[in-house]
Amino acid sequence: MSDATLAWRQYRLERKMFWRNPTAAFFSFVLPLIFLFLFGAVFSGSQANLNVLVPGIAGLSVMATTFNALATQMTFLREQGVLKRVRGTPLPGTSYLSGIIGSAATNAVIQILIIIVAGKLFFGLGWPKDWAELALFTVLGVACFASMGVAFSHVIPNFEAAPAYTNLVFLPMIFISGVFFDVDNVPTFLRDIANALPLVHVINGISAALVTGAPLADHLSDLAVVAVWTLACVILAVRGFSWSARD
Amino acid sequence: MSSAQPAITVADLHKFYDEYEAVGGVSFEVAEGEIFGLLGPNGAGKTTTVEILEGYRIGSSGSVSVLGFDPAQRPRALRERVGIVLQSSGMYRHVRVREAVAHWAGLYPHPRDVDEVLAIVGLDDEAQSMALVRTLSGGQQRRLDLALALIGDPDLIFLDEPTTGFDPAARRAAWGTIKRLRDLGKTVLLTTHYLEEAQELCDRVAIIKSGKILAEGPPNTLSEASARYRVSWRDESGELISEEVDDPTELLHRLTGEAIARGERLTDCSVVRPSLEDVYLELTADESSEGQR
Numbered sequence: 001m002s003d004a005t006l007a008w009r010q011y012r013l014e015r016k017m018f019w020r021n022p023t024a025a026f027f028s029f030v031l032p033l034i035f036l037f038l039f040g041a042v043f044s045g046s047q048a049n050l051n052v053l054v055p056g057i058a059g060l061s062v063m064a065t066t067f068n069a070l071a072t073q074m075t076f077l078r079e080q081g082v083l084k085r086v087r088g089t090p091l092p093g094t095s096y097l098s099g100i101i102g103s104a105a106t107n108a109v110i111q112i113l114i115i116i117v118a119g120k121l122f123f124g125l126g127w128p129k130d131w132a133e134l135a136l137f138t139v140l141g142v143a144c145f146a147s148m149g150v151a152f153s154h155v156i157p158n159f160e161a162a163p164a165y166t167n168l169v170f171l172p173m174i175f176i177s178g179v180f181f182d183v184d185n186v187p188t189f190l191r192d193i194a195n196a197l198p199l200v201h202v203i204n205g206i207s208a209a210l211v212t213g214a215p216l217a218d219h220l221s222d223l224a225v226v227a228v229w230t231l232a233c234v235i236l237a238v239r240g241f242s243w244s245a246r247d
Numbered sequence: 248m249s250s251a252q253p254a255i256t257v258a259d260l261h262k263f264y265d266e267y268e269a270v271g272g273v274s275f276e277v278a279e280g281e282i283f284g285l286l287g288p289n290g291a292g293k294t295t296t297v298e299i300l301e302g303y304r305i306g307s308s309g310s311v312s313v314l315g316f317d318p319a320q321r322p323r324a325l326r327e328r329v330g331i332v333l334q335s336s337g338m339y340r341h342v343r344v345r346e347a348v349a350h351w352a353g354l355y356p357h358p359r360d361v362d363e364v365l366a367i368v369g370l371d372d373e374a375q376s377m378a379l380v381r382t383l384s385g386g387q388q389r390r391l392d393l394a395l396a397l398i399g400d401p402d403l404i405f406l407d408e409p410t411t412g413f414d415p416a417a418r419r420a421a422w423g424t425i426k427r428l429r430d431l432g433k434t435v436l437l438t439t440h441y442l443e444e445a446q447e448l449c450d451r452v453a454i455i456k457s458g459k460i461l462a463e464g465p466p467n468t469l470s471e472a473s474a475r476y477r478v479s480w481r482d483e484s485g486e487l488i489s490e491e492v493d494d495p496t497e498l499l500h501r502l503t504g505e506a507i508a509r510g511e512r513l514t515d516c517s518v519v520r521p522s523l524e525d526v527y528l529e530l531t532a533d534e535s536s537e538g539q540r
Contacts (some may be wrong), residue, residue, distance in 0.1 A: 001354075006354065008354055013339075016341075016342075016346075017339055020341040020379075021340075073332065080333060081337040082339060084303070084333060085395070087332065088301060088331040089355075089399070090323050090326040090354050090355060090356075091354045092323070099444040191524065
């Protein structure tokens with residue numbers, strides 16, 4: 001079988017297993033939607049706030065379904081010795097990881113679509129103004145946070161520590177990156193930090209596509225920052241990749 | 248396949264972890280179709296040696312060849328012909344037994360039949376084959392390990408302590424399965440610290456300790472090789488005497504001659520050859536319970 005076919009089979013297995021594990025499905029899937037509806041209810045009086053919240057939650061979802069999910073999952077697979085077992089088979093590592101990352105990307109896309117529909121139905125937003133721009137920032141965001149998750153899993157000492165480690169990155173990043181409020185209201189030094197990180201730029205791009213309709217040309221710098229982060233994270237993920245837990 | 252070339256060749260293999268020498272100059276060959284056992288206490292270097300052959304680790308010096316390949320390069324052509332049961336390895340929790348084996352089948356160019364493999368390892372009844380992996384008992388998981396190692400129809404199978412932690416009945420059952428691998432013409436390299444297991448399953452055994460092979464050969468000749476005969480008897484004063492000799496012929500002749508001359512019976516006379524267990528215990532004596540590396 002070709003490497004692509006093997007990746008596709010792995011992807012299908014990952015999807016099947018994902019839906020059989022309600023806890024994983026809940027944390028990477030339902031939680032962002034709960035955030036959306038809770039904060040949406042809080043901000044329901046102000047369309048300006050909702051216009052910030054919906055793309056913000058979309059960005060949060062991209063990160064949760066890829067970074068959080070993969071950092072945790074890779075830690076589990078490594079610690080349990082599943083990676084080591086797979087390494088002993090003819091399955092190429094690239095096919096295997098493509099299947100796993102593809103599954104996380106699918107969750108991100110489903111999530112974004114749910115948020116778009118919710119934005120249209122409940123939060124006074126129209127349909128996306130620029131689908132191509134939306135797709136571009138989603139794909140780049142997925143690539144960036146997925147590789148960041150795989151790279152970060154090498155820092156996590158064991159599976160029990162995985163939620164603490166991922167949240168140590170995830171929670172501060174979503175708070176300063178303007179998920180719940182306009183990033184312009186954040187103190188300058190925090191805004192500088194946020195601007196150096198990728199999430200705020202993914203959200204800017206999604207916001208442009210979803211709310212303002214600003215053309216891609218206005219968001220090339222956002223694109224550039226995310227691209228640089230993606231490149232760095234891919235290098236770290238590949239270079240540091242380990243198939244078995246440290247002894 | 249040429250039968251002349253051994254399935255595995257290991258020549259003067261060394262493996263250092265910093266200063267610690269886990270494997271110190273190990274050499275052996277495993278012929279095609281043979282069940283070869285690495286027998287030794289925990290921390291003897293069995294797993295390190297096997298994991299070098301499996302391509303998980305790289306030896307510090309010496310040479311290894313597995314089915315004609317260098318396992319350190321991890322060529323796909325080699326991985327397609329080798330089945331691995333690791334000492335411990337996890338599995339996806341939310342997959343059914345049959346699904347897992349069928350998925351694994353797709354990784355290999357010429358897999359065996361899924362149902363046949365489930366039958367070989369004894370996971371073929373409906374309840375077991377449809378069970379989620381996370382619900383399996385330890386013994387069932389070990390059988391799944393074996394099924395996943397067999398599904399690709401490998402020429403060579405590595406079994407790293409395949410029955411550690413089994414109760415005696417489960418161990419017997421596992422032995423039956425491993426013997427069936429011989430009937431299938433597979434080459435098997437297994438490690439164990441159970442002497443009985445090596446004796447029961449292996450065509451040849453290497454006793455390994457502190458990274459060195461102390462003795463090697465078929466289990467029965469292994470005891471012969473180092474074996475001296477222990478002759479015991481009761482002398483005329485009724486005292487139990489025991490003497491070790493290379494050849495008991497003369498001693499027995501003398502003892503029976505003397506007894507006949509005295510007109511007495513030669514009582515409690517026995518001629519015993521050390522079992523493999525004696526050899527093993529003798530060779531692996533002292534600090535045999537050092538930590539696992």
